[in-house]
Amino acid sequence: MITxxxxxxxxxxxxxxxxxxxxxxxxxxxxxVVVLLVQALPFLxxxxxxxxxxxxxxxxxxxxxxxMIAGSxxxxxxxxxLAAPVAVLLAAWLRYFAPxxxxxxxxxxxxxxxxxxxxxxxxxxxxxxxxxxxWVPPGASWLAGSLVLGLMIVPLALLVTDAAxxxxxxRYQRAGEALALSRVGMLRRVLLPRAAPGIVGGVVLQFGRAxxxxxxxxMVCGNVVQWPDSVFAPVRTLTANIALEMAYATGDxxxxxxxxxxxxxxxxxxxxxxSWRLRGVSxx
Amino acid sequence: xxxxxxxxxxxxxxxxxMVPVALMVTALWQQSADVLSVGFLLEDPGRAGRSGGIAALxxxxxxxxxxxxxxxxxxxxxxxxxxxxxxxxxxxRAQWLGGVLDMLAAVPSIVYxxxxxxxxxxxxxxxxxxxxxxxALSLMVLPLMIRSAEQAxxxxxxxYRQARDALALSRWGWVRRIxxxxxxxxxxxxxxxxxxxxxxxxxxxxxxxxxxxxxPDSLFDSGxxxxxxxxxxxxxxxxxxxxxxxxxxxxxALLVVLNLLVRRVLRQPMTEALV
Numbered sequence: 001m002i003t004x005x006x007x008x009x010x011x012x013x014x015x016x017x018x019x020x021x022x023x024x025x026x027x028x029x030x031x032x033v034v035v036l037l038v039q040a041l042p043f044l045x046x047x048x049x050x051x052x053x054x055x056x057x058x059x060x061x062x063x064x065x066x067x068m069i070a071g072s073x074x075x076x077x078x079x080x081x082l083a084a085p086v087a088v089l090l091a092a093w094l095r096y097f098a099p100x101x102x103x104x105x106x107x108x109x110x111x112x113x114x115x116x117x118x119x120x121x122x123x124x125x126x127x128x129x130x131x132x133x134x135w136v137p138p139g140a141s142w143l144a145g146s147l148v149l150g151l152m153i154v155p156l157a158l159l160v161t162d163a164a165x166x167x168x169x170x171r172y173q174r175a176g177e178a179l180a181l182s183r184v185g186m187l188r189r190v191l192l193p194r195a196a197p198g199i200v201g202g203v204v205l206q207f208g209r210a211x212x213x214x215x216x217x218x219m220v221c222g223n224v225v226q227w228p229d230s231v232f233a234p235v236r237t238l239t240a241n242i243a244l245e246m247a248y249a250t251g252d253x254x255x256x257x258x259x260x261x262x263x264x265x266x267x268x269x270x271x272x273x274x275s276w277r278l279r280g281v282s283x284x
Numbered sequence: 285x286x287x288x289x290x291x292x293x294x295x296x297x298x299x300x301x302m303v304p305v306a307l308m309v310t311a312l313w314q315q316s317a318d319v320l321s322v323g324f325l326l327e328d329p330g331r332a333g334r335s336g337g338i339a340a341l342x343x344x345x346x347x348x349x350x351x352x353x354x355x356x357x358x359x360x361x362x363x364x365x366x367x368x369x370x371x372x373x374x375x376x377r378a379q380w381l382g383g384v385l386d387m388l389a390a391v392p393s394i395v396y397x398x399x400x401x402x403x404x405x406x407x408x409x410x411x412x413x414x415x416x417x418x419x420a421l422s423l424m425v426l427p428l429m430i431r432s433a434e435q436a437x438x439x440x441x442x443x444y445r446q447a448r449d450a451l452a453l454s455r456w457g458w459v460r461r462i463x464x465x466x467x468x469x470x471x472x473x474x475x476x477x478x479x480x481x482x483x484x485x486x487x488x489x490x491x492x493x494x495x496x497x498x499x500p501d502s503l504f505d506s507g508x509x510x511x512x513x514x515x516x517x518x519x520x521x522x523x524x525x526x527x528x529x530x531x532x533x534x535x536x537a538l539l540v541v542l543n544l545l546v547r548r549v550l551r552q553p554m555t556e557a558l559v
Contacts, residue, residue: 010456018370021362025430026384028423032391032399039402086297093294097287105298107547112305114539116484118514119532123308125518126315126529151304184286205390212392214487215515239394239487246401246491261398265391272390276383 033265039258047252051259056225058245058253065260067227071235074142074228075217076210079149084203086150087157092192095165096173096183106162113155121219124148129220136232140222143231148216153206160202164195201279208271212264214239238264312536315529324530329497333517333524338531340499344414344507345483347500348493351418352425352482357475359422360429365459367430368437389427394487396424401491412506417493424488425478432477436470437463469549476549480542483535486511510535 007015044051053064094102124144133139168191176186192199222234223244236244238260246257327337371378400420410416440463448458464471486509494506495516508516514531517524 008454008456011454014456014459015370018362018366021359022366022370022381024359025363025381025388025426028426029384029388029391031403032395035399035402035407036395086300090294090297090301093290093297097291097294101298108305109301111540111543114480114484114543115536116486116511116514116532116539118486118511118518119308119312119536122514122518122528122532123304123311126311126525127307151301154301182286184290208390212390212394214392214394215511219515219519239392242394242398243487243490246398258398258402261395265395268390268392269387272386276386 033262036258036262036265040255040262043252043255044259044262051256051263054227056241058249058256061252063252063256065238065241065256065263067225068236068238068241068260069263070227071142071221072211072237072239075145075149075221075235075237076207078142078146078231079153079210080203080207082146083150083153083206084157087154088161088192088199088203090154091158091161091165092187095162096187096191102162106159109155109158113159117152117213117215118219120148120152121216124216124220132232138222138234140220140234141232142221142228142235145217145221145235145237146231148220149210149213152213152216153210156209157203157206160205161195161199164198164202165191167198168194197278197280201275201277204271204275204278208268208275211271212239212268214243218243312529312532315526316533319526319530320533325534328499329513329527332521333497333513333527334521338510338513338527338534340497341508341510341513341531343499344493345509347414347503347507348418348421348489348509349479349482351415351503352421353475353479355419355422356425356429356478360426360474360478361433361471363426363430364433364437365463367434369455369459369463373438385427385430388423389431392487393424393485396420397488397491399423400488405492411504412492412494412496413504414493414500414507415503417489417507417509420488420492421482421485424485425481428481429474429478432474433467433471436467436474439470440466473546473549476542476546480539483509483538483542484511486515490515 047063050063051065053062054066055062055064056068090105094105124147128144128147129139131139132141132144172190172194173186176183176190181189217237218240221237221240223236223240224234225236225241226233228235242257242260245253249257324337325342326339328340329338330336367378367381371381397420400416400423404410404416404419405412408416410419444462444466448462453462489509489512493509493512495508495512496506497508500507510531514528514535517528517531
């Protein structure tokens, strides 16, 4: 029986330091939540109901975030609706129809995943917004945000789907071939349904990423606080609002921004848990 | 028949992704063509960034990146060692800590910015400074660093561990002489990935490292990174577009070099660590 006290000093020190490092990771998460809560709690208790109103006029003490919450949701949902089918179909196609292309495309896609969100935003401002503007002014809009965000989501959604398909046992494919099933039929009836939990779990995670994305959305959405009446109308998301107003906000206004940060953590946390459930990951 | 159609449809979908990317590359190239030169890298910016180059920003970016890694790499390695050596993979505490890391990875970067602003800049009194920015950034890249280092350490063959136990090696000796050298390539990949993530980040730095354009005098000075420069030039400076695009080209080139470096170390796609 080896007990801790019989270990040499260096080993006891090592164990202690490692524990501290492990604890630090947990402490960071706790710290973020606590710092935001301490800032936002008094405001939430006094004016918590007010954040669900529609008027955002910090000068007049009105902190209704509903249009921006809606803006975040609308932009992210449309981005996901555009990007998820593209990513899933492309991943399946690369695996089962064009396996020789799979390596090079995945390499390119990994490169895309590393491109900074400001660069995607810059592309949106240079190309996408003027293009939509020719079509339906003003250009900077819900649609522009969703398109840029969609392009940003595709790489990771594709990699997740590819990994989920890669985990399927090879015998499904062999059995399908033995039965002379068409590849489309096999994908639709067997392979995709089998991999669905993993794929959906990954896509849900991307939804959280879309909601939390700041820079690209800030640069192309127009940032008008309003309920959008069409996809061509400008919107402001919660994240963009924090980035725009934090620099000069004071008092309750500043605290309201912390409250919106807290809301963002809560929603992304819930989405992560949903993703765990779907992918069958257990976390104690 | 259906397979033939699907085969063709795949090309269309591939084009849906590749065409926007090609447009992005050409747009950035066209905008920046007149500005990009060696001088652009060596000159300091003038007139709020409308003229001159990005030398001061490269210096600020370098400092922030170096400090960020200086914090994130040792803490990340410690946490990865704890996960891979002190805890069995299926133990309750390992799963719980894994959950915490996933949560940290899912926290939106603007929230790291809020936290860094409140905690480092105000509570600790560091102000808008390179130090606040680097610390906030190091927290953001920590989960990525930990996960990739942990993966590399768990991949060290079981036989080595059995040999360690048979020889009754000390834990410290095992970590220093065998585990770290064996896992070194994977750890290097983790460091490079973390550096890439840090270079790409903007939202965390807006209210921690700040906007100041000149060269920083000390670590307590505010300093602007390349990514913040792109944002500011594109959004707030009329006529800043060509230099925003040129800075973006420089930043993307840096990230491509890092990506190639990862490939060299690994000689295979790094799919798992990215997902």
